[in-house]
Amino acid sequence: MTRADALRASRDSYAVAWRCFLIEQGSDSSKVFCFFEGEDSKYYEIRLKTLLGDDRRIRSLSCGGKREVKRVNSLWCQKGFERTHAERSMFFIDRDFDARGQNRLAGWHYVTPCYSIENLYMRKEVLSAILENEFNTSLDGPAGETVALQHFQVLLESFLDAATLLNAWIFLQRKHEQISGQSSTLNLKNVAFAKLFLVRHDTVVRLYDETTLPELFPDAHILPRDEIRRYEEWFRYSNRIDAFRGKYLAEFLRKALEVLKTDRVSTSPQYFAGKRRVKLGLSRENIVSELSQYASTPRCLRMFVANLT
Template sequence: MSYLEKLRKSREKSQVAYAEFALHTKKGKDGLFCFFEGNDNAYYVPRIKRFTDNYYPINCGGRDKVLEVYRLITIHAEYDKYKKAFFIDRDFNEPLPPHNPPIFETPCYSIENFYASVDVFKEILKNELHLSEVSDEAFQVCISLFTQRQQEFHQATILINAWYACLIDIRNKTGNQTGVNLVDKLPKDFIHFTLDSVVQKYDCETIKHKFPQALEVPEDILNIKLDEFTSCEQYKTFRGKYEMEFLVTIIEQILQDSSNAQKYIKHKIKFTFGDKLSNEQAISLFSVYAETPETLNDYLILLHSKDS
């Protein structure tokens, strides 16, 4: 599928989401209508259900599609009476200005970043891999591996993150499309990831070869972004799907080591779901352990207060 065809398909998603909402209202449904990017409802729904069980999840596609559905709904005054919640990732964009009705925007890159901290990893070790923080040596070994490899992972991915962030900046300033449609995982062979180390295997020329249709990023602009990304909270700032890829990969490699080489983990760790996970599976499976920002709690409390 060409880049233009993908754009056309994404536009269709917003129309379908809007039509689904309109159909709900025609059938007299009354509850909280929740508009999500992709499959983000796996993260949001357990948090929404703390406040209400009367909700309707609607998948819009990407960030721009949620905003397009928001526009389609808010231009019709007859929809003002319905309770609505809109959830988007910030990505590499500037924060949205205040909207009425309000929109929730992640304070980090995306929901996947809520899974990427060492504290979340500790919860996964304790509750999914069943390692004791006080009696299992493997627990501390895993924490050490996570912190060391994550630091190396960030060093190895800072270039592609900075480059893509520059593309978003250029797009937002000029209106030109980036020419890039990133998938969930890093391009094959961009890094070499083992429990021993994470090594960068690409450079600017590799990126240009991989994404020949991408906008040109001036070297001075890229260097400014690299400086900015060197001193930020990287697990929150970098592209969330890559952060989730790190989490999934290190869990897989820990499980494989415990089953085979036992170089780091000296006994087999049992994991109900085997030793292979997709990003989407991880979002659902580990949702209960993921961070919940105060801004999200505030947003849901505000919606609940209007419902009372």
């Protein structure tokens, strides 16, 4: 999909979401309209149904990207729904690398405490639950998941080190756009994960460097090297699991789980006590949905919904 196609699809999604809301908002007082970025409903919907209870119906509406969620929110406010529909409309956006003030919306809105929902799949307890339920480590005894979990942590640290420069560079790109007031020309979806990282069974290899990033992203702004290095160092000592771009973390998670799955079904596993069948699909297109039940539900999300009800 070209950048023009992606922008057109976002506009279409935003228009469809807004039209559906206008048509349906007066039909059922128990219906709660939830406006999301992209396919974020795959993470949120199961949690909202639990937190809101059976007496509230969830209507999930995908608006496209964050910009389109903001456009719907602006229309919602302009049409007076902030006064008449406040407790039946919720807007959900990712924090990303945006400044805090840029994530303010009218009405009931939730902003992730980390870069995006994908970051909520990277907690240690999440992987522990995946190993227990999908890799059947509970059948291997009390220490059944220990070696596999330790190996995942080794791969994760290797990936975080490999991704630090890239995230610092993207952060500076977004910062430059905000300061200059220029609209974004950096389309991260144009460069596949496989062009940036190679996930091996024992480590993660960085396939880019400071000189190749402008070649991979030709529409990007030229950044001073000293500034890149300064922010690279800052990111290195930050909470990288929360701070880094979620889409890269999700793809790393999928590939790391593939490493563990290949080992688990082998005749002589290296990270597990023995060979066992693993049914987990790990599709690139649907990893967020496949693992949604295991992802972390942050306290701020629970409080957000509790305050609404």
